[in-house]
Amino acid sequence: MPPEPTGGPPAEAATRLLADGPSVINVGLESFATELAGQDRPVVHVDWVPPAGGDPRLARLLAKLLT
Amino acid sequence: MSTVLNEVRRGTYLDSVALMRISGAIRSMDGVDECGLMMGTPANLRILADAGVLAAEGETAGPGDLVIAIRARDAARAAAAIAEAARILSRPKRTSGSGPAAVMPRTLRSAVAALPGANLALVSVPGAFAATEAMKALAAGLNVLLFSDNVSLDDEIALKAEARARGILMMGPDCGTAIIGGVPLAFANAVTRGDTGIIGASGTGIQEVSCLVSNGGGGISHAIGTGGRDLSREVGAITTLTALDLLDADPATRQIVLISKPPAPEVARTVLARVSRSPKRVVVCFIGAKDLDLPPNAVAGATLEDAANLALGRPVATPASLSRPTASGKLHGLFSGGTLAAEAQLILSRAGLAVASNAPVAGSAPIAEAHGRHTILDLGDDAYTIGRPHPMIEPAVRDAHIRAALESPDCAVVLLDCVLGYGSHPDPAGHIARLVEARPPGGPRIVASVTGTDADPQSRTLQVERLRAAGIEVPPSNAAATRRAVELLTQATPPERR
Known part of the structure; x- marks a missing residue:
């Protein structure tokens, strides 16, 4: 079921994103980070590789164990 | 051999x-x-x-x-x-970002340590791993733009519930476009900053509206992508409601444009009830939706172009209509943008034309029933992009379809889109133009729209000029291009006489 509409003040983390502009951690397509860096936006690209040898189910289990 | x-x-x-x-x-x-x-x-x-x-x-x-x-x-x-x-x-990997060059972090946690003040994770890893990475980002307190598709509905609900509990904005999965504080993210355009906020379930819908507003003299405060399923009954508009809270509270936003395909009825009621409490004017563009019960602070735009015109305070365009019956030739629409394909179908159907599509909207038939109908193909649909790049990244994946349409004996008009901006191909118009210039004389007329701005890396003006030099008509919007295609259908020489 849909949640009740909030209509209240938005939370701080999201408000600060709009107020400050994005400061980005890029995980995936490196071209996105390159384009942000080209616009002088703060960005750090993660040298991501598929975890668990590329097995998504094992990767999910590992992530749960580590958090 | x-x-x-x-x-x-x-x-x-x-x-x-x-x-x-x-x-x-x-x-x-x-x-x-x-x-x-x-x-x-x-x-x-x-x-x-x-x-x-x-x-x-x-x-x-x-x-x-x-x-x-x-x-x-x-x-x-x-x-x-x-x-x-x-x-x-073997070339060394580049480092990106501000600050001194350093070894690239291998994990999200070390990246956060390397960028104090980080507030957004842009996640575009393959779908099978995407939810795991997005959840790590939420746990680190980051807002998330999840570009990846092929994320399960259960994972989407879990991610959005987690984000709501943490007071975080969760854009996506399958969020192709956002503009935050004037910064284009993923596939987005360099638009003028201004007082119109956009909340959109569709990437190309946000791109078309933001560019039309910007090119029309207005500007965009923020464009928040929600992902295509946000207004489904199962997800219940979690991100849309968060985005409404944010834009309501944002002093830079005077009015809000809400873009989606028609939502589930109970979700539409929830969203419109929330809209009624907004202190701001809201343009509701639920493409193809009929009989919306809108609150007094809201107006309905049936198409993306209507939504942009309403945001600019302009009258909406007169819908296309047939001045006389069409010749027997057919329109072949070949799109890279899904919502642009949807908008074209709506305009053709409202003009009284029978349309079939691989991504049919209300009033269109499925593509299996294309015989005797005009066709609109969304070539960015998953069925065409498995193991291949999206046509906005690599326009060559559309080539075979364009060649087939140009050589088809029943085709009178080819309708194309050309989407510019960050993330897109550096010269999509040049690619289309070279393909079209290689065709024999005669054949179908070609109409294209160009979604973009002159501040985009490709420059809209240059891209339009390139298409026109190849004999392609380029009206000012996707909707206008579709109306022009309808006009041409009534003027077309029947293919059998060519």
């Missing part, structure tokens, strides 16, 4: 766009017939096998291994292609 040669790089990963670019460079080498660089997932190995480039060594690759697969005129050229791929792959 051609030679197929494979090399497997164990434990080597590159993203799909980087691999596509290397594949393109290798494919252009003399004597190379086909080239595929892919991670060795079972689906990718099937694609390589179907393309006739998989050899025994390639078959040994696992999902964490990179396969370089070549088919060339002879063994020497195949070996040279493998060597060139190896040379490109």
